[in-house]
Amino acid sequence: MDGKDQKGKFVAKNLYHLLRSRTGRTPFYETPEELASKIMEYFEWSDENDKGKYTSAGLRFYAGLTRSNWYQYKQKPDFCDTLDHIETILEDFYEKKLQWAGSTQGAIFWLKNKAGWKDESTQTNINQSVNADFGQVVSNEPKET
Numbered sequence: 001m002d003g004k005d006q007k008g009k010f011v012a013k014n015l016y017h018l019l020r021s022r023t024g025r026t027p028f029y030e031t032p033e034e035l036a037s038k039i040m041e042y043f044e045w046s047d048e049n050d051k052g053k054y055t056s057a058g059l060r061f062y063a064g065l066t067r068s069n070w071y072q073y074k075q076k077p078d079f080c081d082t083l084d085h086i087e088t089i090l091e092d093f094y095e096k097k098l099q100w101a102g103s104t105q106g107a108i109f110w111l112k113n114k115a116g117w118k119d120e121s122t123q124t125n126i127n128q129s130v131n132a133d134f135g136q137v138v139s140n141e142p143k144e145t
Helices: 015-021 032-049 056-063 067-074 077-100 105-113
Strands: none
Touching (some): 067 077
């Protein structure tokens, strides 16, 4: 089975191995560089083990963060730019998938729900009154001679 060794145990860096080995408090990242390093480790892991299929949930899971932890870090001025950059990397991944992959439904969903894209058109109607003076009224009645 994928992610297991010959004895059937989950190998290190396998997501299930990480879940099994998780105990205690969520890791606390002291610096944005420390968090960015962990995220880059996720991208490398995904390239090697998951064919480079990056996901927001997988990224957070690998880093030991919940969705609420992620947003808490985003509120910290030191981490905000780093996390925005990471989200931009994911957005780029899905934009490319949208353009080039065979199945784009997942990419469209992600772009609409995570990246703020919208599938809508906007119409603007302007109502104006126009007054026209065409001068003398022309009659179609024949003239008498």
